[in-house]
Amino acid sequence: KVVLPFYQENSILDILLAKIRKHFSYPLVVATSLNPKDNLIQHICESHQVVCFRGDEHNVLKRFVDCANRFEFTTVIRICADNPFLDMDFMQEIIDAHLTSKADYTSFCTSEQLPVIKTHYGVFCELVELKALKQVLNNTSEQLYLEHVTNYIYTHPELFKLNLLPIPPFLEEVKMRLTLDSLEDWEILKLLYADCVKRDPDFTTATVIDLLKKDGYKLKIMQQQIEKYSK
Template identity: 35%
Template sequence: MERKDFITFIIQARVGSSRLPGKILLPFYNGKCILELLIEKLRHVEGTNIIVATSNDCSNNAIEDCVKKYNVPVFRGPENDVLQRFIDAATSYGVKKIIRICSDNPFLELDSIKQLVHIASSSDSDYISFKVDGVPSIKTHYGFWCEYVTLEALLRVKEETKEDFYHEHVTNYIYEHSNVFNISWIDVSNQLNKYPGIRLTVDTQQDFEDARNVYENLCNVNAFPTIREVLEYLNAHQELYSLMQKQIIENSK
């Protein structure tokens, strides 16, 4: 950790997955797994820190082993109460401003991450994220964006609800209670209104193969593919787009 007043990326990661166990540690590109690629990407955002937050389950020892070479701190907490895990991780490192990173999203766009950091740095919002056609990006299948939240807001969620759902899904309670929290949205609908069927979040074996296919082809040109580049590639490869649409139907959020 560099400075406690920096915005900190907390990467939510665990080996357990009902549909594709160990997905974030499987070789994805050039022998590296998704978790490694995310850490390398986030290191290109100035004025930020990185923490990996996993659970106490021994199966997640592999996550610690994976990130050792990056000298990134790993915090271990509850397996299912992810809200508490985030609160404890932030508290342990004196972090007040958090950007939550889901480790199954290899296509998080670097430019969008930098945009979010820039906005959050001078904002008094409890929560900031992206919205597509009125839907919070975290509830879509795109996998392009992350979300900002304050420790204070997470502590308030903990005080207000004991429901397991809201303790497993860290930020849902916040954006479902806009009358309680100060929320800001970045509308990106105009970027994607012609592409509702993109699925680049990795949840299943088919997702993994689709995402790896796109990533391998795009990273030969740009190490950190942009949303525009992804859209252009999928427009030229409609067979992949069709596979993604099928996965969305089978794995609705």
């Protein structure tokens, strides 16, 4: 899903790599699996001159730890490659907050204290210390935690120092879903992305919400998908 043409001839991975490179100068690595079906991901990375790390397909946590060890990273900004609406301003806020907090994990949370990685927003990254990921590997072999890299950390606040920032209230004005799991998601997000770029090539999340407020059809589909893929 991240390698198919999403906007014009560009895939979601193309869009994300270009956007991140435009706004940040941090080392950028795409961590994918050794499965041959992911060879196209590596090809796209090479076309952007971005490093592609190949690792364990099912133990995603180990893949992240191995990747961080390989490049001697001590802190990881984790981005889901199927989030075309990733917001660079929110990413900068997370980075700034993490640098001053000495936390193990930094991201945003909803007004109900739900970490945004558990929501359907699809505009946030998360920042985590490698030592925390290694601790998870040592503490558990439960598949849930090996597949969902940071889940163990934010569900065990007694073991880790969490820094969860409150999301801006305007994000909760509409029930939007900008994450991608299904064909229905793909079709709606593809249309929405084109609408946003038409409005402003450098659109923000506020632009997305403004457009969605005027589009009952897309919101209805999103609501159906939120119920179908409740996290």
